Each structure stands twice: as structure tokens, then as C-alpha cells.
Amino acid sequence: MKQDELLGHNFLLSTPRFQRSLWEPSVDVYQGQEGWLVKFDLAGVRLEDLELTVRGCQLCVRGVRRDWKILQGQRAWSIEIAYNEFARTIEMPCGGAIEITSSEYRDGMLLVVICETEAPR
């Protein structure tokens, strides 16, 4: 079954079989007058499990989404949400170095405001 599926279509990397790292949250990026707004879809992630870093013009978010038991003696019936470690690196289209102006976790979204520290080369 394994090989048939592979050889039939969606060969190699085009299949979702291979994932380089862990799951990656979705990202929106907006440009404003002051600077940039980057929005990460990170519902269910506790703040203490989040880590934001900046390197050059790259913004990196990583962390862990932990599930928790809500029902007594629950049985998994269907799971689609990705848990465990995640990581996402985005390269800002500004060209120069960046700096985080502010960050806020609101309603399951991580909102990060960025400004450019130097002009693009």
C-alpha cells in the first residue's frame, strides 16, 4: 500500500509524507504606516510555551501546543488539530534589520508589531 500510493501519483516531496520539521502555524502579514503587523494563528497555545526571536530581518516563532484533558475518561474519536512542537520563520520583505515593537496574545492569535531599524541595503 505504501509504495502504490507513492508511485501512483503525488510523488515524493509533493506528498505530505515528508515534513521537514514540526507543524507550522498560519501567518498573516500587514504593512501599516508605522511598520508591520504579523499575525500568527496559535489557538490553544499557552503564553509560557511561546518563544519569539528576531535575527536580521527574520522573525521566528516556536513553541509547543499542549492538549489537555477536559472530559473524564474521554476517548479520541477524531483528531485534526496539530499538537506538540511547532516552529515558523518568516522573512520580512523589508530587506533591513527589524525590531519587535510590541506583541500581544489575543483570542488565540499572536499579534506582533515590527518596525525597521535600518534602511534596506
Place this chain on the structure above:
Amino acid sequence: MNVETMSLPVLPLKNTVLFPNLMMPLAVGRDISLRAVEEAADREDKNLLLISQKDPDQEDPVFTDLFHIGTRGVIKKLERSEDRLQLVVHGLERVEAIEAEQEHPFIIARFRSLPPLEDSGAEIDALRQSVLEQASRLFELINPQARQAISRLDRELRDPAQQVYLLASLLTLDLEKEQSLLAAPTRLEALRLMHAFLAHERQVAELRQQIASQAQSEMSRQQREYMLRQQMRAIQDELGERDGERSEIFDLRQRLEETRLPEEAHLEAERELTRLERIPVAAPDYQLTRSYVELLIELPWNKLTDDNLDIVHARRVLDDDHYDLNEVKDRIIEQLAVLKLNPEAKAPILCFVGPPGVGKTSLGQSIARSLGRKFERMSLGGLHDEAELRGHRRTYIGAMPGRIIQAVRRAGVRNPLLMLDEIDKLGRDFRGDPASAMLEILDPAQNNEFRDNYLNLPFDLSRVFFITTANTLDTIPRPLLDRMEVLRLSGYSDEEKLFIARQYLVDRQRRDTGLTAEQLEIPDEVILRVIRRYTREAGVRELERTLGRLCRKVATRFARGETDPVRIDPEDLGQLLGPERFFEEDVRQQMAPGVAAGLAYTATGGQVLYIEAVLLPSSSRELTLTGQLGDVMRESARAALSFIRSQPGRLPLIKENLDMGIHIHVPAGATPKDGPSAGVALATAIASLYIGKPMRSDTAMTGEITLSGLVLPVGGIKEKVLAAHRAGLRRLILPRQNEQDLVDLPPAVREEMEFIFAGHVGEALAAALPDLEEQQSVA
């Protein structure tokens, strides 16, 4: 996460391995697996261990049934359906299981994470290239588009170990191989293993492709044949042939079922018929096999006609058809009597010997008629190939059964009367000796299991009534002659011929020409004149032909419109048949000294033969013999000469003549002659020459002589007497011991003739030379 040791639920894998960074769909149904997955799904990180079972067939494995090296994975998706779980798991890292914390209801194992593979070097680069190359070739065999994918793999996935893992997941590798890749502690090791596996996989794939293409070509050949056959069928249907051929075989089988064959023949026929059904009609074997089966079915293995054993009826039939020939008729009646007493009696093998035209063949026919048997005849004259009699083996093209089997098949019964004509004229050459084949056919002890080469099954010929005919016995090999009962049919006398003509020939010829007895009357004088003046033969063929000519001449007159009945007078014959061909005056009236009338017995009957001797005025007393004489006759002439010369005191020999050479000629010069029976005639000719007086012109003679002058008996007396009678000679000198043979003669002839029986040459000479008679000086 890199804690020294941790514990996680274990999902045992069957027949597969999960590699790090790869996704794998899984279906989980076993209780031990379900519990483990449910436990993992309850965890906040959804982690679990995926470790392969050593034995895939193990349904309820414990910790020790698992390999040590496995993978930590996370559940990406889960879907419950009925009592099974569909999962997608994602491999995270390689781990080493250390011990089991729990075995029931599912396994929880303590484990240690293994560090990623990080070794590097030139060898790794080289191996990596080689592995990718191998892989691309392999995938090319399986899927031509794979080449690009491989180059993408190389571009986007820099970690060689990860490349190996991905390749492994794409190939159908054994569990042991996959497990060994997962367990490889270094990149180098993983690449080496992969290199070896790829080489093997490539060989397998190549072989598989080879087999597939072979099978395909084999299949296409069969398909082609099938297509052609279908087309042929269609064409045959269109032509209306296929049904014919099918029904032909069906017909044969039906006939086979209806016919009662002997066990052996039936089996053979069945076998051949089955074979026939399998070969296509166009195959050359088809016709061969078909005619063979037909022969098997048509041969009268068990069919017999009932003999008509009514002796009175048989005698009447024989007498109706043939005049005289009592010896032969008696023999047939005897045979009937035997058959009456012993129905199982073997049929006799008769041989009719006699001059042409005496009715040998027609006698055979009337015997068949009198016995109520089927009649078949074949001529052996000039037959020189043994295979003609005994058939050709079926391996030869155009093979046929021998003439004997063919004749029996034509007759349709196992006991026909089979007439083998001209057995004295069998040929013989490098193709074999048919006379020897005849030995088997004519031997009652052997011919009940006669084996024809074509038939190749024993056939019983012992109930066949064989009659052979011959003009002379001299050319029949002894062993063959020994198997037959010889019956002589001698020539007919003028009176007998007259009777035959009156009884059979005239009627037949008149009928053939469409005349009635009222329209044409042929009186006896005319027939006799025809016999004597227009024919000279032992039989009656020429006589019949000549009578036929006579009838046709008369028929012509009627055709011209004449209506008066015709009665032929002897005087009319010259006008109707032309000048007379033979004269009674053929007999020499004036005999010169040195001429003697001998009697010869030839294949065409008896004949008067004038032996001529003349003196040669030469000093040597040599003896010259001419006239195609054989050795026996030459010696006989020498003996005669010596005997006469040894009798100077007893015979009035002229002295001067004794000193001269002598030439003896026996006409006709073109006919070879042999035998001792001219001894008396030779002696008479020589004596007449030496005495200087001719012998009596109304006398003929036969007999063998010895050097001391004894006269010995000879054969063919009846023919010789008839020939002399025919020629008009009424006085015959015969050996004394042949006196008993005269009973064979027709009484009419016997009464007309004067016979002198001689035991010694002296008596013969005294009877032949008129002047000697008076002197009576010879003892």
C-alpha cells in the same frame, strides 16, 4: 525534550518501520495497539513510540518481541471508524527503547532519544551520489518520471540520512532491511546499506521486467495464433467446409462404432481417430490418417460369405461354363466335400498351369460362382516390387496398402476367391523379391497372421481361396511352387475345340454382334475349317476372335439392308476371312534324309518340330548345333550322335558319311529350346542321315534317350499328341513308359492315332525308317 529517559506508550508495527521526519498512515485494530494510541491521544503532546515487531505474525507481542531501535512519533490525524482507528503519524526522532514499564493492557516503554546522524566526509559524498544515481535508475525502471523527483530530492533534502530514509520508505524493502537502516548509527553506515539494497532491488526489477516482457511476447504469439484460427474458422464457415470436416470425423467415428473390429484394430482406429480430431484439416497428416482409419473400418475383419456347399449345383455351374477340364472340376468338388465335413478347413491354394487361352482365368470365375464366393483377380505379371504386395510403411509419402489387402478390401469379405494371374511372370530386382513375399501370403501356416506394412496389424488370409495361374512352371521358384497344388490344363484337340465353339463361342459372338441363330448359321464343317486352317493354338482365343470376325462380316451385310438368313459354307471362308493361314500340308510330305519330326512342349501348347541334320564335307568330324539350343538339348544331341556311331554293325551306316562333320539345326531359330525330350528325334535324324534314307513322313516322335539307347519317358504327352494330331500326323512313336498318359486324351483323338511304344532307340528307328523295318537287324 531531551530528557535523559522518558516513557511513552508503544504502538507495535507489523512489517514496516517509521523513519524520522516522515509521515505514515496507519490502520490500528489490535487491542494492544488501540489502547496505546488512545493513551497517546490523551497525552498533551500526542506522542507515542513506534517500534517494529521482530515477527510480523505475532498478534499479542510483549516488549521483548520488539526491536530496540524505534521512532518517537506524534499523532497528526486520527479518525475512528467502527472498531478501528485510522491514523497519520509523524516521525520525530530515533529512539532506543530501554525497558518496559508496563506490558498490559498495552506496552509503555522507557526510552532514550538518539542523536541525529551528523558524521561527514568525502566518502559520504561519493556514496550519496552513487546511491542517488542507483535510485534514479531503479525508479526509471518502475516509473519513467521518477528521474526528476530524484534530482529534487537531492536539491531539497541536504541530509544524506534523511535521503536514505525517504528512499527506504519508497522502496518495498524487507522489514529487516528497513530496520537495519533505522538502526544505522552513522550516515556512512546508512548509505552503505542503502547502496547494497538498491543494487539488489535494481536486479530484481530488471528481472521482473524481463519476465513480464517474455510473458507478454508469449501471450501475443498465442493471441496471434488464436486470431488466425478464428479467422480460418470464419473462412471455412463461409465456404461451408468446417461442417464437412467435422461431420467427416463424426461419420468415421459412427462407422467405427457400428463395425465390429478385432480388439487390436479397434484400439488402433480409436487412437488414430482421436489424433485426427486434433490435427487441422490442412495438415498433410490429416489425409494420411483419415485414409488409414477408413481402411481399418472398411477391411472385412469378420465378414464371411457362406459357401454354397451344394455339390450338384457346383458341378452344374462348372460344366455350364467349361467343357472338360475334369481334373480341375473334380478337385473343386472335393474341396466342397471337405468344407461340408469341416467348415473350418483352410482354403486350398491351387495353381493352374497351361497354355494361354485354355480358360484358366474364366475357370477361376466359375469356381467362385459355383462356391458362391466373391471373386477378385489381380495380375502379378511384371510385378517386381515387394511393396506392391505387402504395402509401404505409413511413414512414406503416398504409402498405400499392398495389393492383397486392397483386393480383400474390394471383395468386402474375408474369404473371397483371389486369383493371382501370371505368377510365373513375377519380376525380381533391387526393390525386393515379390516371390519371397508370396511365400508368406500363400503359406496356410503363416497367412492367418499376414502383416501388411501399411496396415501394421495382423490380418487373417487363411480363409482366402487362392488360385494362381501360370503358363509354365519353369520360372516359378521352387519354394513357391512347393506351396501350391499344381493342376494342369492342357490344350484342346480339334474335336474339343469344335465342341467348345458350338457350345459357347458361336453363341457368344453371335450375341455380341447382335445376330440371331436364324440370321446366321455356322455349320460344323465351317468351324472345323476355321480351327484347322485359320488358327493354330492350344487354347481357343484365336478361334473365338476369328468366329467373331465371321459374325461381323455377316452383321455388315444385314446392316447394309440384306434380310435373307445366312448359312456359311466352307467355300465362303476364303472370301470372308481371306486366304487360309495354316495348311495341313504344313506337314512335310517329302522328307529328305536327315530330317526327323519331333514333338515339343511349349508354354503355348505342343508343337511339331522338324529337326534337320546335314553332312558337312570336311575332314574333321565335328558336330555343329544351331537353333538356340540349351545345354541339356546339346548334350542330348551328342549322346544321340555317339549312340548312332557306336552301332556300325547293327545299322547300315554309310562309311563315307561317318567321316564327315555334321550340322544339326532345330527350327524355328529364334525360339530358345531346351530339354531332353528330343533325344529320339535327334537320333532318328542322325541315323537317317548316315543311312542316307528319309524317315516316314506321317510319323512324329518324342522321348529321351540314354547313351546305351534306352528310351526314357517325357512330359507333356497330351499336348504333344494333340499337336501332332492338329498337324495331321497320325503315327506317333512314344516312350513305352508314357503309354499310361494316353488316358488323358480325348477318345476321338486316341482312336484316330497309331501309337508305337519304344523302350529302346532301335525300336524307334525301326518304326521311323521304312527300310530298316525290313532288315530288322537291330536288337
